[in-house]
Amino acid sequence: MELKIIKFDHFGRGIAKDSNKIYFVDKALPGEIVDVIVTQEKKNYNEAKLDKVIEKSNQRIDSICPLFNKCGGCNFLHTTYEEEIKFKKEKALELLGRCDHFYETKDMNYRNKVTLHVKDDKIGFYQERTHEIIKVDYCYLLDDRINRVINELNKISMSDYNITKIIIKSNNGKVLLDVDGIVDDFFITYFDDVDTIISNNKIVKGNGYQEEIIDNKIFKITSKAFFQVNKQGLENINRIIQRYLKDKKINKALDLYSGTSLWGILISDKVGEVTSIEVNKEASLNAIDNIKKNIISNIKVINGRVEDYIDTFNNIDLCIIDPPRSGLDKKTIAYLKKINSKYLIYVSCDMFTLKRDLELLKDNYIINEVNLVDMFKRTYHVETVCLLCRKSVDK
Ligand SMILES: C[S@@+](CC[C@H](N)C(=O)[O-])C[C@H]1O[C@@H](n2cnc3c(N)ncnc32)[C@H](O)[C@@H]1O
Numbered sequence: 001m002e003l004k005i006i007k008f009d010h011f012g013r014g015i016a017k018d019s020n021k022i023y024f025v026d027k028a029l030p031g032e033i034v035d036v037i038v039t040q041e042k043k044n045y046n047e048a049k050l051d052k053v054i055e056k057s058n059q060r061i062d063s064i065c066p067l068f069n070k071c072g073g074c075n076f077l078h079t080t081y082e083e084e085i086k087f088k089k090e091k092a093l094e095l096l097g098r099c100d101h102f103y104e105t106k107d108m109n110y111r112n113k114v115t116l117h118v119k120d121d122k123i124g125f126y127q128e129r130t131h132e133i134i135k136v137d138y139c140y141l142l143d144d145r146i147n148r149v150i151n152e153l154n155k156i157s158m159s160d161y162n163i164t165k166i167i168i169k170s171n172n173g174k175v176l177l178d179v180d181g182i183v184d185d186f187f188i189t190y191f192d193d194v195d196t197i198i199s200n201n202k203i204v205k206g207n208g209y210q211e212e213i214i215d216n217k218i219f220k221i222t223s224k225a226f227f228q229v230n231k232q233g234l235e236n237i238n239r240i241i242q243r244y245l246k247d248k249k250i251n252k253a254l255d256l257y258s259g260t261s262l263w264g265i266l267i268s269d270k271v272g273e274v275t276s277i278e279v280n281k282e283a284s285l286n287a288i289d290n291i292k293k294n295i296i297s298n299i300k301v302i303n304g305r306v307e308d309y310i311d312t313f314n315n316i317d318l319c320i321i322d323p324p325r326s327g328l329d330k331k332t333i334a335y336l337k338k339i340n341s342k343y344l345i346y347v348s349c350d351m352f353t354l355k356r357d358l359e360l361l362k363d364n365y366i367i368n369e370v371n372l373v374d375m376f377k378r379t380y381h382v383e384t385v386c387l388l389c390r391k392s393v394d395k
Pocket residue numbers: 226227228256257258259260261262263277278279280283304305306307322323324
């Protein structure tokens with residue numbers, strides 16, 4: 001059936017309408033006339049896939065990746081980066097009502113981490129919404145050091161080592177390979193370019209961790225600890241935070257959902273004291289090491305859930321909040337209202353939960369700025385850095 005695409009939905013799919021239904025068409029662009037095949041019929045809408053482009057958008061380009069139509073990792077390889085940026089800005093305008101600055105990611109191959117799955121010796125990504133593995137030889141989002149390891153992994157038998165899951169990280173020119181199988185001397189020698197190898201949670205080569213240098217501070221990152229996947233994006237978020245803190249007097253700060261204490265450490269010389277709260281044990285131990293390595297004396301680390309500790313603080317001037325996609329729970333929202341921190345910096349990787357949380361905080365906090373940082377170029381995801389101040393404080 002033939003449809004005219006009106007605009008993007010929030011996941012980068014084309015939206016079309018006929019007399020009685022809305023259609024969400026994967027990989028169709030605004031302005032295009034397309035032939036589609038309906039893949040799912042629902043009561044109020046249909047999902048469809050592109051069969052043929054009848055009238056092409058001038059923003060359509062050929063995908064550089066042969067896996068684009070199979071692997072759900074990228075959403076925008078069929079269009080220009082300008083069109084993707086427009087989509088991301090419009091999404092922020094629709095959901096959050098504003099978009100003050102957009103920070104681009106210049107190059108492809110920006111990701112410093114990948115998780116791969118293995119089945120029947122096939123190494124790759126899960127196809128979207130399935131456990132079908134799409135074999136990967138090269139990924140345009142991944143750092144080329146990671147691609148080189150994938151290329152080598154593809155040449156040996158994973159079943160010989162019972163490997164079903166692989167993590168590869170690349171930071172500061174060094175590579176870490178973490179597998180859930182048991183590797184042997186051949187495997188270790190074969191990957192002589194890899195700096196650290198972890199097999200079934202045991203370090204079998206190297207020191208077992210990665211390091212990254214941000215703003216003259218050094219960060220230790222072990223395999224299972226969260227770290228931002230795009231260094232340029234991370235540095236842009238840091239620029240936004242540093243700019244916001246300039247000329248502000250901050251005595252007590254909280255770094256909530258702190259990972260390796262990234263933001264806490266990066267603001268530590270601008271504030272009186274910081275408490276970082278992180279649930280993951282490994283990340284919290286990295287944070288303690290990072291504080292020592294950088295000779296910082298004003299950060300305390302709590303290994304626990306934000307919602308279990310948040311009500312033990314008062315007289316807070318700044319909260320940096322960087323939660324997982326699910327956003328903030330009810331108790332944390334209630335307490336953020338109660339402690340009435342002078343400033344909040346909300347770093348979010350999910351605009352829907354951010355919108356929900358901002359709505360719940362709006363009686364107490366005013367939004368000063370909404371910044372988009374393109375942490376996940378070529379996908380529909382984007383990092384949002386929201387700068388807020390409490391209603392009773394002048395900007
Ligand atoms: C998006 S990451 C941000 C980490 C860190 N701020 C950074 O930029 O590297 C979210 C972090 O929140 C942690 N986390 C998830 N739920 C949590 C909770 N209820 N309390 C504390 N930490 C939590 C995760 O382990 C993860 O490290």
